Structures are given as structure tokens and as C-alpha cells.
Amino acid sequence: MVLAAAAAATLAACNGIFGGIYDQPVAAEDLRYGFVEEDADGRGGTLVLDVRPYDRWTFVDFAMQRVDTAHAGEAAPARWDVALHRFDASAGTGAVAETGLHSVDEAGWETDGLTFVADVDSAVMVDLSHMVEGEIGYDSVPVNPVLSHWVDVDLSQMPPIYTPSGKVYMLRTADGRLVALQMTEYMDAAGRKGVVTIKYRHP
Amino acid sequence: MHKTILIATTLLATAFALLAPLSATAQRVVIGLVHDTHGEPLPGVTVRVAGMPGLGTATDLDGRYMLKLPDTSNYILCASMVGMKSDSASTRAAADSAAQRRFARHHLPKGKSANMLVINFTLREQAVGVQTVVVTATRTPKTLLDVPVVTRVIDAKEIRSADAATVQDLLEAEMPGIEFNYSMNQQVNVSLQGFGGNSVLFLVDGERLAGETLDNIDYSRLTLGDVGRVEVVKGAASSLYGSNAVGGVVNLISREQTEPWTLSVNGRIGSHNDQRLGGTLSLKRGRVSSSTSLQRNHTDAIAMPAPGDFGNLYATTSLNAKQRVGVEVGDKLRLTARASYFFRERESAVEQHDRYRDFGGGVKGEYTINEATDASLSYSFDQYDKSDYTLAGGLDVRDYSNVQHTTRAIANHTFGSTGTLTVGGDFMRDYLMSYQFSPEDHHRQYTADAFAQWDWAITTRLNAVCALRYDYYSEAAADHLSPKLNLMYRLDQVALRAGYASGFRAPTLKEMYMNFDMANIFMIYGNAALRPETSDNLQLSAEWTHNGYNLAGTAYYNHVKNRITTLWSQALNGMVYTNMEPMEIGGVDINASARWDNGLGARVGYVYTHERVADGGLLTSATRPHTATARIDYSRHSFHGTFNVALTGRVMSAVTCDEYTSLTDLTSTERRTYPAYSLWKLTVSQSYPKGITLALTLDNILNYRPAYYYNNSPATTGRTIAVSLTWDVDRSFAKSALTE
Numbered sequence: 021m022v023l024a025a026a027a028a029a030t031l032a033a034c035n036g037i038f039g040g041i042y043d044q045p046v047a048a049e050d051l052r053y054g055f056v057e058e059d060a061d062g063r064g065g066t067l068v069l070d071v072r073p074y075d076r077w078t079f080v081d082f083a084m085q086r087v088d089t090a091h092a093g094e095a096a097p098a099r100w101d102v103a104l105h106r107f108d109a110s111a112g113t114g115a116v117a118e119t120g121l122h123s124v125d126e127a128g129w130e131t132d133g134l135t136f137v138a139d140v141d142s143a144v145m146v147d148l149s150h151m152v153e154g155e156i157g158y159d160s161v162p163v164n165p166v167l168s169h170w171v172d173v174d175l176s177q178m179p180p181i182y183t184p185s186g187k188v189y190m191l192r193t194a195d196g197r198l199v200a201l202q203m204t205e206y207m208d209a210a211g212r213k214g215v216v217t218i219k220y221r222h223p
Numbered sequence: 224m225h226k227t228i229l230i231a232t233t234l235l236a237t238a239f240a241l242l243a244p245l246s247a248t249a250q251r252v253v254i255g256l257v258h259d260t261h262g263e264p265l266p267g268v269t270v271r272v273a274g275m276p277g278l279g280t281a282t283d284l285d286g287r288y289m290l291k292l293p294d295t296s297n298y299i300l301c302a303s304m305v306g307m308k309s310d311s312a313s314t315r316a317a318a319d320s321a322a323q324r325r326f327a328r329h330h331l332p333k334g335k336s337a338n339m340l341v342i343n344f345t346l347r348e349q350a351v352g353v354q355t356v357v358v359t360a361t362r363t364p365k366t367l368l369d370v371p372v373v374t375r376v377i378d379a380k381e382i383r384s385a386d387a388a389t390v391q392d393l394l395e396a397e398m399p400g401i402e403f404n405y406s407m408n409q410q411v412n413v414s415l416q417g418f419g420g421n422s423v424l425f426l427v428d429g430e431r432l433a434g435e436t437l438d439n440i441d442y443s444r445l446t447l448g449d450v451g452r453v454e455v456v457k458g459a460a461s462s463l464y465g466s467n468a469v470g471g472v473v474n475l476i477s478r479e480q481t482e483p484w485t486l487s488v489n490g491r492i493g494s495h496n497d498q499r500l501g502g503t504l505s506l507k508r509g510r511v512s513s514s515t516s517l518q519r520n521h522t523d524a525i526a527m528p529a530p531g532d533f534g535n536l537y538a539t540t541s542l543n544a545k546q547r548v549g550v551e552v553g554d555k556l557r558l559t560a561r562a563s564y565f566f567r568e569r570e571s572a573v574e575q576h577d578r579y580r581d582f583g584g585g586v587k588g589e590y591t592i593n594e595a596t597d598a599s600l601s602y603s604f605d606q607y608d609k610s611d612y613t614l615a616g617g618l619d620v621r622d623y624s625n626v627q628h629t630t631r632a633i634a635n636h637t638f639g640s641t642g643t644l645t646v647g648g649d650f651m652r653d654y655l656m657s658y659q660f661s662p663e664d665h666h667r668q669y670t671a672d673a674f675a676q677w678d679w680a681i682t683t684r685l686n687a688v689c690a691l692r693y694d695y696y697s698e699a700a701a702d703h704l705s706p707k708l709n710l711m712y713r714l715d716q717v718a719l720r721a722g723y724a725s726g727f728r729a730p731t732l733k734e735m736y737m738n739f740d741m742a743n744i745f746m747i748y749g750n751a752a753l754r755p756e757t758s759d760n761l762q763l764s765a766e767w768t769h770n771g772y773n774l775a776g777t778a779y780y781n782h783v784k785n786r787i788t789t790l791w792s793q794a795l796n797g798m799v800y801t802n803m804e805p806m807e808i809g810g811v812d813i814n815a816s817a818r819w820d821n822g823l824g825a826r827v828g829y830v831y832t833h834e835r836v837a838d839g840g841l842l843t844s845a846t847r848p849h850t851a852t853a854r855i856d857y858s859r860h861s862f863h864g865t866f867n868v869a870l871t872g873r874v875m876s877a878v879t880c881d882e883y884t885s886l887t888d889l890t891s892t893e894r895r896t897y898p899a900y901s902l903w904k905l906t907v908s909q910s911y912p913k914g915i916t917l918a919l920t921l922d923n924i925l926n927y928r929p930a931y932y933y934n935n936s937p938a939t940t941g942r943t944i945a946v947s948l949t950w951d952v953d954r955s956f957a958k959s960a961l962t963e
Contacts, residue, residue, distance in 0.1 A: 035626055035654050035665070036606045037582055042621040174534070181534070182572065209616025211575050 046209055055085045064124060064200075064221035071104045072214030075146050079103045082199050082220060092146040092159055101193045102167070106214060107206065108144045109167040113194040116167040121188035124221040127200035136192055137166045167191070170203040182206050182213065198223055251292040253314065255342040257282045257302050260771060260818045262858020262865050263380055265304060265346060273299035273311070284957045285912045286860070300342055307346040317342045343860075345820050347771060358429070359454040359474040361678060361688055362463050363635055363645055371688050371711035371720055372460075373764050373777055375814075377453040379478065384856065384867055386906045386918045386947055388491065388499060388520075390445040390453075394473070396871045396904065398455060399850045400812060400830030403442070404935040408571070409533055410437045412934075416457065416832045417781070417808035417846045418470025422728060422756070424460070426474040430585065431467070433627040434607025435733075441579055441607065443541045444565050448489070448501045449516040451478035457812065458779060459726030459760035461705035462690040465649070465672050469726035469758050469783070477547065480505040480512045486952040493920070493945025496523040501543075510551035518543045524570065528940055531932025541567035555591045560584075568612070576612045578619065581605065598634040603627075622658035627651055642679040645690075648672055655732040659739035659747070666732045668698035686711045696729040701755045703727045718766045726758035726781070734787055734800045746797035747789065754802050758783040771818040780809040791888075805837040822858040827851065841881050845897055845935055849876035865910040872903035897935055900927055914954030920945045 057066035069078050069087065079088045079100035088097040096103070103110040117134035121127060139162035147157025167189050174181040184206060191199040200221040208215035257268040264286025271279030272292065282288045292298055292314065303309040317340050356364045360372035367374060377385075377397050387393035391403040391411070406412040415423045420439030425432060432440045453475050460468040488502035501518030524538040547561040565581035587601035609623035633647035649672050656665035674692035681687055688709045695702045709722035730753035737749035764777035785802040792799040810833055816826040829851045836842050856869035877899040884891040903925055908918035922943045929936040 033604070033626075034628065034652065035656070035667075036608070036624050038606075039621070041619075042608075042610055043618040045618075045620045182574075205574070205615060207574060207613070209613050209618045211611045211613045211618075211620070 051208075054087045059221075063223075064219070067218040067220060068208075069104055069216045069218065070214065071106055071216055072212065074106060077103050077105045077110075082193070082222070083197070101197075101199065102191060102201070104216065105144055105146075105161075107168070107171050107173055107216075108142070108163050109170065110139055110162055111164045111167060111191060111193075112139070112162075114138075115192050116164050117190045117192075118166050118169070118185075119188045119190055119200075121200075122186050122202075124188050124200045124202045124219045127188055127190070127221050129198055129223040131190065131192070131198070134190055136190075137164065139164045167201070171206050251295050251314065251338050251340060253290045253292060253300065253317075253340045253342055255288055255344065256860055256862065257286050257288065257344040257346060258858075258860040258865070259307070260345060260347050260820060260822070260858075261380055261384075261824065261856075262822045262860045262867060264860060264865065265307070268302050268304045268307075268344070268346065270300060270302045270344075273301055284914075284954045287862070287912075295338070302344040302346060304346060307348055310344045310346055312342050312344070314340055314342070347818075347820070355452070357452075357454050358476070359426075359472055360456050360460075361645075361676065362429075362633070362647075363643060363678065368713075368718075369686065369711075371686050371709040372456055372458075372722060373720060373762065373766075373775065373812075375455040375457075377455075379451050382447050382450060382453070383916075383949075384869055384906070384908070385871070386491070386908065386920050386945075387447065388493070388497060388945070389442070390447060390475070391442055393447065393453070394455075395873055396852065396854070399814075399828040399852045399873070400457075400832065402847065402850070402875065402935070405533060405938065406437045406439075406934055409537055409569075410439065411442050412437065412439050413442075414846055415471050416779075416810060416812075416830060417834050417844070421467060421731075421787075422469035422726070424464055424468040424472045426464075426472065428477050429474060430603050430605070430629070431464075431627075432581075432607070433605035434579075434581065434609075434623075434625040435731075436609075441565075441567070441581070443520070443539075443567050443579075444543065444581055445475055446501070446516070446518045446543045446545075448487075448518050449477050449503045449514060449545060450475050452476050457777075458722075458762050459705075459707075459724040459758050459781070461694075461703075461725055461727040462692045462707035463674060463676065465692060465694045465705070466670075466696075466727055466729045466755075469728050469756060470781075477514070478505075480507045480514055480549075482953065483507055484953055487949065488952065489947060489949040491945055491947035493922075494943035495525050495940075496521065497943075497945060498522070499947075512549045514545075514547045516543070516545040525938075525940060527932050527938075528928060529930055529932060531929070531936065532934045533932055533938075536938055538570040539567065541565070557589045559587045559589075561586075574614055576614070578610045578612050580608045580610070582608075595638070596634070596636045599632070601629075601631045603629040603631070605629075624654075624656045626654040640680060642677060645674075645676040645678070647674055653732065657733065657737075659733065659737045661738040666698065666736050668696060668732060670694065670696050670729070684713050686713075694727065694729070696755075698732065698735060699730045699751075699753065699755065701729050703729075703755055703757065716767055716769045718768075720762070720764045720766070722760075722762045724760045724762075726756075726760055726783075728756040728787070730755065730787060730800075737800070741798075746795070748792070748795055748797055748799045750800040753787055753800055754785045756783065756785050756787055756802075771820075772816070774815045775813070777812040778810075779812065780807070782807055803836075804840045806840075806842075807835045807837065809833050822860075824854075824856045824858075826854045828853075841883075841892060843880060843882055845878050845880045847875050847878045847897075847899075850874070862912070864912055867906070867908045867910075869906045870903065871906070872901060874901040875899060897933055898929070900929070900937060901925070902927060902937060902939065912954075914951030914957075916949040916951075918947045918949075920947070 053068050053070055056068050059065050071078050075092045077090050079097050080102045081099055082101045090096055115136035115138045117136045141160050142163035143158040143160050145156055146159045170185055172183040188200055188202045191201055202219045203216055204219055205217035207213040257265045259265055266282055266284045268282040270288045280288050280290050297313055297315040299311055299313050301309055301311040355367050355376050357370055357374050358364050360370050360374050385393050385396055394401050400416040402414045403411055413420045413423055425440050455473050457471040460472045485505045491499040498521040503516040505514045519542050521540045525536040527534055543565050545563045549559045551557050563583040567579040569577040571577050583605045585603035589599040591597045606626045608621050610619050610621040612619045629651040631649045635643055635645050637643045651670045654667040672694040676690035679687045690707045692705045705725040705727050707724035712719045735749045735751045737747050739747045741747055759782045761780045766775040784805045788803050789798045790801045810831045812830045814828040818824040832846050832848055834842055834846055851874045854871045859866045877896055879896040881892045882895050884893050902923050905921045905924055908916055910916040923939050926942045928941050
């Protein structure tokens with residue numbers, strides 16, 4: 021009888037018990053990308069970008085609050101301030117300086133002590149479909165060496181080790197505007213690496 | 224030291240208090256210790272006086288006894304215990320012994336010595352471990368002396384004296400041929416004489432464990448706190464255990480409760496903040512018994528001092544909780560219920576941790592129909608989950624769940640002295656939800672089996688065990704017949720064993736239905752057309768046992784067909800699960816052990832493994848061909864407790880194997896050699912009469928550090944140290960034989 025009762029009690033648990041202790045993954049319809057939040061004073065906000073695909077660049081125009089994407093080999097939009105490809109970053113014809121700050125809210129706009137660095141040509145991985153054959157497809161494109169240090173990705177072991185700098189970076193755009201940037205997350209709440217959260221402030 | 228002196232003083236004061244009135248009546252008091260050849264005190268040993276029925280006593284939990292003799296004449300005292308060789312001593316000889324004179328000189332005032340004697344006994348097992356009852360090889364209780372399949376037992380004493388932090392450490396220290404190392408992403412992988420995690424069946428009290436990662440169960444679920452012994456049967460055993468019992472079976476058997484209550488708590492801390500804290504409370508009241516066990520383990524992250532396949536070991540914390548309750552209903556029915564919870568968190572990234580949970584439970588009814596027949600019916604539930612915990616978002620999202628419901632019935636009938644027939648069957652529902660499945664996120668299958676075994680005592684010296692099992696797996700639509708035949712011929716001190724056994728492993732749901740994008744790099748596909756892995760296992764062994772000496776040698780050969788692996792498919796442009804070409808695995812396994820009355824013991828083991836892929840195919844496995852373990856220990860027992868020192872070591876040879884240069888090009892290979900290594904561990908412990916045991920362990924005392932940390936290198940950063948404290952609380956409250 022005990023065995024029968026136990027068996028009956030577990031019929032309802034055929035596919036397991038205590039499922040309620042877990043959180044549900046974020047539903048696709050709840051995922052929000054782009055300029056998702058604006059500060060109360062309208063001088064800054066939060067930007068979320070899905071930069072997971074290796075064959076795609078994501079372009080951000082802070083002035084127009086616009087996000088565009090283009091696959092490798094496609095033309096970039098006419099106007100943009102920053103572009104991300106996985107964890108590589110480009111400032112286009114602008115330049116970037118690393119600050120000692122760890123919050124964009126602390127950003128000052130005096131640039132005398134900052135060293136702005138422009139993009140340099142660099143090889144970025146764009147095609148991993150033949151990685152297991154030992155062949156990785158690279159593109160040689162301009163990448164900003166300072167802004168690309170926002171996270172260090174150690175590929176010497178699997179899975180890679182991600183170490184964010186936590187620093188605030190000062191972007192001087194091609195038309196001379198200043199934007200303070202801080203990449204606060206390299207993955208989203210569901211743990212998907214390559215969903216980047218950026219805090220930004222204007223002067 | 225002060226505590227030791229205090230305890231000794233207390234003991235002597237008690238003895239003197241007893242002596243005072245005795246001297247006037249010319250009685251004689253005999254006190255002493257009874258211990259085994261390991262130096263372990265033996266409780267419950269009968270100490271009686273020859274020729275005087277009714278005059279006797281039994282040792283207490285610390286192995287001590289006290290007897291009051293009517294006068295100072297010469298008497299013969301005999302100490303005896305089931306499974307041990309009896310020992311005797313005369314009071315006259317004891318009174319004249321150097322030990323007695325030394326004791327009297329140091330501890331007894333003048334005039335008292337004639338009335339008090341110290342007689343210690345050392346009882347030797349009738350043969351090394353042969354009286355140990357094992358169940359794994361035949362699924363029925365048999366002593367090691369009688370079991371026709373070579374079985375290695377690591378008993379409670381060895382478990383405790385090894386002071387092993389984990390089951391992996393224990394098995395590696397005690398058995399040659401087994402190695403735990405890492406596969407991708409620091410997932411633990413076992414290798415047992417050429418067989419990997421999916422071909423070695425781990426059981427807890429005969430029940431298999433749900434869940435796997437990279438073909439291996441979660442070994443952190445196996446804790447030693449409530450384990451009475453570990454039984455290891457090498458070779459195929461699918462005729463009794465079905466799928467996965469291809470290369471061997473490791474069965475952890477829980478300790479049986481016999482005392483009204485026992486409580487043992489233990490703590491261990493070592494280098495890298497390696498912590499273990501646990502305890503077991505066992506109760507027995509009339510027909511009800513209960514055992515509650517808790518254990519928490521933690522280790523900090525460890526930075527490897529040299530480059531390698533892994534740079535930092537993840538910090539890990541785990542918690543195990545187990546509860547068992549047994550009830551005797553009448554004289555014939557015993558009911559057992561159990562429940563368990565397991566949690567492990569691995570800090571694999573700064574922002575995200577891996578979490579593993581298991582919920583287990585079961586009930587079992589064992590019914591003794593008559594003296595010759597018994598039957599059992601059991602139900603077991605096991606759910607193993609994996610989730611990703613993202614610290615920033617606080618989300619704990621489950622992405623893997625394996626749920627197994629198993630019902631089992633077994634019956635045994637003994638035909639006098641002819642033999643025992645065992646019949647049984649299992650039915651299992653196996654549910655698997657996994658992030659590696661797509662588009663459906665789950666699959667399930669049903670498995671059913673029936674088996675029969677005939678354990679035939681052909682003569683008093685010749686024993687045969689034959690068995691046949693039929694397994695059916697619904698999703699693979701696979702079935703398999705697994706036969707076995709084991710023979711044992713026993714001479715006085717020699718046992719000769721020979722056996723054939725079939726091994727079998729059904730394709731898992733993962734291997735059949737995986738559809739997984741590996742980090743945007745390549746796909747891994749399952750294969751619903753996989754055939755079951757099978758093996759034919761032959762073993763020949765000889766074992767010699769005499770007094771404290773044991774020497775055993777086994778030669779084995781396995782022909783493995785359809786081993787399941789992943790290979791690159793040009794057609795699918797990804798990895799796909801595939802059956803391999805047949806392969807052969809053979810070798811020898813030699814073990815020798817000795818134990819002397821002076822407390823010294825030694826054990827050495829050596830395993831040679833040779834693998835070969837049929838038709839000259841490429842051998843890509845990295846099984847080390849030569850492995851050896853060694854142990855030498857010494858125990859000394861006194862009124863102040865037991866002192867143990869043990870040096871254990873394992874020596875692993877280098878291994879050279881071929882590896883594919885590229886996963887997608889199966890024509891290009893390179894030869895790689897993984898270096899040899901040896902690790903040695905020194906453990907010193909002191910047990911005190913009130914149940915306190917202190918241990919100090921120095922591991923990797925030769926300070927071995929790999930120049931490069933391959934996944935199959937030992938994950939050691941060099942010499943480490945650990946201290947542990949075990950307190951058997953019940954022994955602190957137990958009545959001493961000296962105060963009766």
C-alpha cells in the first residue's frame with residue numbers, strides 16, 4: 021500500500037518537481053534593445069545592444085538615438101558615432117579616451133588630461149563556421165584599441181573568461197561632440213553573452 | 224597533550240578506586256584493550272574465562288574491558304568475535320610480562336600490583352577482509368571469500384583512515400587503474416581501465432543516479448559520511464545492472480544502524496580554503512531506525528601556476544542532505560523510505576554561476592516469505608537539474624532536467640545447499656529536458672528489463688553463477704540480451720575465478736536527439752539510428768589468502784562493439800554521434816596486501832591496460848597504460864587512543880596517443896604524449912577514547928606541479944595541507960567498561 025501510494029503521488033511528478041523554484045527565461049516579446057531608458061534630465065540613458073553574431077556590426081547614433089546593423093561587407097549607415105562587433109568597438113573617425121571613472125554620472129567634460137586615440141586597422145573574426153577545421157575568417161577593419169578594452173576576453177580556455185574593465189570611456193565623435201560611455205554588462209539577465217548594456221551621458 | 228594526560232589520569236583513578244575494596248578480598252581485576260591488526264578498537268568483543276561459564280564481559284565502544292577474577296590463581300582469558308580469530312592469554316604469563324611490570328612500575332602503588340593485571344588482545348581477521356559481506360557482484364549478500372567475481376571493497380575503516388575529501392580522492396588512492404580528470408570546461412571525467420564515464424555505472428545502495436555532464440554523473444553527489452563501504456566490480460555487469468555496466472560498477476553502500484543512537488560530526492579544512500563540514504545522526508528505537516546526514520563542501524578558486532587547458536579552477540560549494548527511515552513490520556516485512564537533496568554552485572564566471580540540484584527519494588519493501596524465500600519491491604525517484612544563475616539579474620533559469628522513475632522487483636529462493644535463484648525486473652521512465660535539444664526541449668523514453676541468476680554451489684569447492692538479462696529501450700527501439708557465467712574453485716588458501724560477462728549501453732536521449740549550436744562555431748547532432756554499445760568481457764583471476772597476506776591477480780579482455788562517440792560529418796557540416804569500429808581492451812590487475820600483528824600494514828596495486836582499435840584504426844583515447852597505487856600504514860593502540868600514520872601514493876605512467884589535427888579532417892593526425900606523474904599523501908591521525916579523532920594530511924608531499932595543465936593532468940598546485948576533526952559524540956556518552 022505504501023508503495024502504491026508513493027507511486028500514485030509521483031504520477032503527477034512524472035516530469036519533475038519543484039519547477040517553481042526556478043525563474044523563467046526572459047520571454048522573446050519582453051526583450052528590449054536599443055535606447056531603452058532615458059535619464060530624467062534627458063542628458064543620458066541606457067542602451068542595450070545584441071552584438072552576438074560574428075558577421076554583423078551594430079552602429080549607434082547618439083545624436084539621433086538610432087541603432088542600425090549591417091552584415092560584414094555591407095555598407096555602414098551614413099551617420100554613426102560608435103559601432104560594436106561582438107566585443108570589438110569602433111569610433112569611426114572619432115576618438116576615445118579611457119577615464120579613471122567608474123560611473124558615467126561622475127563624468128566631467130574637461131578633456132585636458134585625457135588621451136584620445138583614433139581607430140587603427142585590426143583583424144576581427146567574422147566567420148567561425150570553419151573554426152573546427154582550424155580556419156577562422158577575419159576582416160581587417162578599423163577598431164578603436166581603447167574602447168575595445170572595455171572587456172577582456174580570454175580565449176585561451178573554453179568557455180572564455182570575460183573580465184570587464186568597468187571604466188568610463190570618453191568618446192569624441194567625428195563632429196566633435198563628447199559622449200561618456202560605460203559598458204556595464206556583457207550579457208543579459210538570461211546569461212546570453214554578447215547582449216551589451218551601455219550607460220551614456222552627454223555634457 | 225594535556226587532554227591525553229587528563230584522560231589517562233581519569234582512567235587510572237577509576238581503576239584504583241575499583242582496586243581498593245578488591246585487595247581485601249584477594250580478587251584480581253584484569254583490564255585491557257582489544258583491537259584489530261589495524262589498531263582499531265573492537266567494541267563488542269567477548270572476553271571470557273576458560274572453564275568458568277558465566278564469568279565474562281564484553282568490550283565497550285573504545286575496545287576496553289574489565290574483568291573481576293575471584294582470586295589470584297592462574298586463569299586463561301579468551302577474546303572472541305565473529306569473523307575474527309580468537310586469542311587467549313593466561314593471567315600468570317601476563318603477571319610476569321614485561322608490559323605488566325612496566326605498567327605496575329609507572330602506574331600502581333606498591334602492594335597493589337598483584338591485584339591488577341593488564342591484558343591486551345589483538346584479534347586478526349580470519350583472512351584479510353574475506354568475511355566482509357558484499358552484494359554488488361551477485362545482488363545477493365555473499366562474503367568476499369565466496370563471491371565468484373573479483374570485488375574490491377573499501378570498508379569504513381579504510382574510508383576513515385584515508386581522510387579523503389571526496390569519493391574521487393578515495394578511489395584514486397585505493398585502486399590502481401582509475402583516474403578522475405577534467406574534460407571541457409572543468410567537467411569531471413572518470414577513466415577506469417579504458418572505460419569512460421558512460422561505461423562505468425555508479426550506484427548508491429544499488430540505485431543509479433540521474434543526470435550527466437559530458438557523459439559523467441555528478442560525482443559531488445557521492446559523499447562518504449554515511450557510507451559503510453564502497454564495492455567495486457571491474458568488468459561488465461549488464462546481466463544484473465543493464466545499461467552502462469560495461470567497464471565496471473561502483474556501488475556505495477550506506478552504513479547499517481545497530482546502536483540505539485550514534486552521532487558523528489566532522490570538519491576538515493585545508494589549503495585553498497578547502498572545507499568539509501558534515502555530520503550523521505542515526506537512531507534506532509525498537510523496530511524503527513533513522514539516519515540523517517548533512518555535508519557541506521567548499522573550495523575557493525585556484526589559479527594554476529602554469530599555462531594549460533584550464534587557467535583557474537572554479538570556486539565550488541556543494542550541500543548534500545540525506546534522510547533514511549526503516550521500519551520493521553512484524554518479523555517478515557521491512558519498509559525503508561529515503562529522501563535526499565543536493566545542491567552545487569560553481570563560480571564559472573564573475574557574472575554567472577552554474578547551479579546543479581538533485582531531488583531524490585524512494586521507498587522499498589523487503590518481505591521474508593520463509594526461510595528460503597524473500598522478495599523486495601521498490602520505487603525510486605531521481606531528478607537532476609542544471610540552471611544558470613545570473614548575478615546581475617538575479618535570475619536562476621533551469622536549462623536541463625533529467626527525471627527518472629524506477630520500479631524494481633526482485634525475489635530470491637534458496638534451494639537448500641544447492642544454490643540460490645534470483646529473478647527480477649525493472650521499469651523506468653526517463654525524462655530529459657535539455658538546452659541541447661531543438662526544436663522540442665524534451666524527450667522521454669521507457670525502459671524495461673527482466674533478469675534471472677542461478678548461483679549454484681556445485682561442490683563445496685566449486686561455485687558457478689550464471690545470469691541472463693533482457694533489456695528494452697523504447698526510443699532506440701533497442702533490446703539486448705546480456706548473459707554471464709562466473710566460476711570459482713576454492714582450495715584452502717587459493718581461489719581461482721573465471722568468467723564471461725556481457726556489457727551493454729543503450730544510446731541515451733542526448734545522443735539520439737541533440738541539436739546544439741556550440742557557441743556559434745559548429746553544430747552537434749544526435750543520431751536516432753545509433754546502435755547500442757556492447758562488450759564481451761573475459762576474466763581469469765587467482766587469489767591467495769593466508770593469515771594477514773593476500774595476493775590477487777586478474778587478467779582481463781574486452782571486445783567492445785559500437786562504442787558511441789562524436790565525429791565530424793561532412794554531409795551535416797557538424798559533429799554527429801556515431802558508432803565506432805570495434806576495439807579491444809585488455810590487461811592485468813595485480814594487488815597485494817599484508818597486515819602484521821605489530822600494527823604495520825601495506826598494500827600495492829598495479830594495473831596494465833592495453834587498447835587497440837580493430838583493423839588498425841586510429842586509437843585516440845588517452846588511457847594511461849601503467850598505473851599503480853601503494854599504501855603503507857602503522858597503527859598503535861593504547862589506553863589513550865589509537866595512533867595511525869599512513870603513506871599512500873599513486874603512480875601514473877605517461878601515455879602517447881594520436882589526435883586528429885582538425886575535427887573536420889579525419890585523415891590528418893598528430894602524436895601527443897601526456898607526461899607521467901606520481902602523487903603521495905601522508906596522513907597522521909590520533910583517536911582519543913571519547914570519540915575524538917584528529918587528523919593531519921599532507922598531500923602531494925613531493926610537490927609535483929605539471930609544466931602544462933592538460934585536462935588529464937592532476938589539478939594540483941603543489942603541496943597542500945589539511946586538518947580534520949571527527950567527533951563521535953555518542954562515544955563521549957558511552958559507558959566505559961572500566962567504570963562498570
